[in-house]
């Protein structure tokens with residue numbers, strides 16, 4: 001674990017944009033030594049009942065980048081989200097940048113390509129993305145080195161992205177009082193999630209951690225930033241040395257009681273295509289509902 005190249009002296013500027021409709025936090029990560037930046041986990045707005053897609057949240061990210069005169073180099077997806085739709089292609093069209101995700105997107109595309117009975121026009125080779133990261137791969141944002149760590153369990157393609165002293169954990173961990181993400185989606189696994197969380201907790205204690213989601217447990221205000229040290233000391237699911245066996249038992253029992261996320265059906269179809277809405281045979285944007293398929 002300790003052989004990942006971590007640079008705690010590099011301190012990116014991180015600005016957070018909370019989406020109240022899906023409790024998602026999108027980030028703009030800026031290199032303090034240049035005008036380069038990356039976006040982590042953007043959101044496209046959807047009124048699912050009406051089948052209507054809009055871009056208020058993405059426009060706020062774009063506006064901030066333009067107002068600050070930044071150059072967008074990367075549009076990172078920590079994983080194929082099941083609870084919100086990515087706005088990556090919309091943002092890329094406006095600002096450029098490369099869309100990156102974990103290489104196990106191929107597994108996710110295969111699994112959900114079958115569930116949604118997609119035809120051969122849906123490529124399962126990750127070619128909808130500009131970059132597919134393997135564990136330990138590095139890339140640059142301006143002069144900063146960024147590092148992708150494979151942290152599966154919630155989904156097979158989950159990655160944690162480490163940029164200097166900041167790590168974007170996606171849905172491996174929540175805030176200490178929120179615990180951890182569910183591990184019961186197709187391809188998820190509680191034991192694998194526990195192992196991945198240990199990889200995150202092995203980073204330096206002072207590492208800033210940025211969550212993809214927060215639900216304000218017990219009525220507290222929404223928060224998204226903590227540290228490795230805080231998670232190790234206080235996380236209600238994995239902190240204070242909870243064992244792998246205890247975590248698996250707890251996580252499995254809890255997941256059995258959770259309902260499917262409200263937007264999982266549209267989110268998977270869009271996000272497995274890097275944020276593109278699928279088209280029907282006449283080229284119209286169209287979503288499916290697989291009956292009893294999930």
Ligand SMILES: [Fe+2]
Pocket residue numbers: 079080081082083154171
């Ligand atoms: Fe997720």
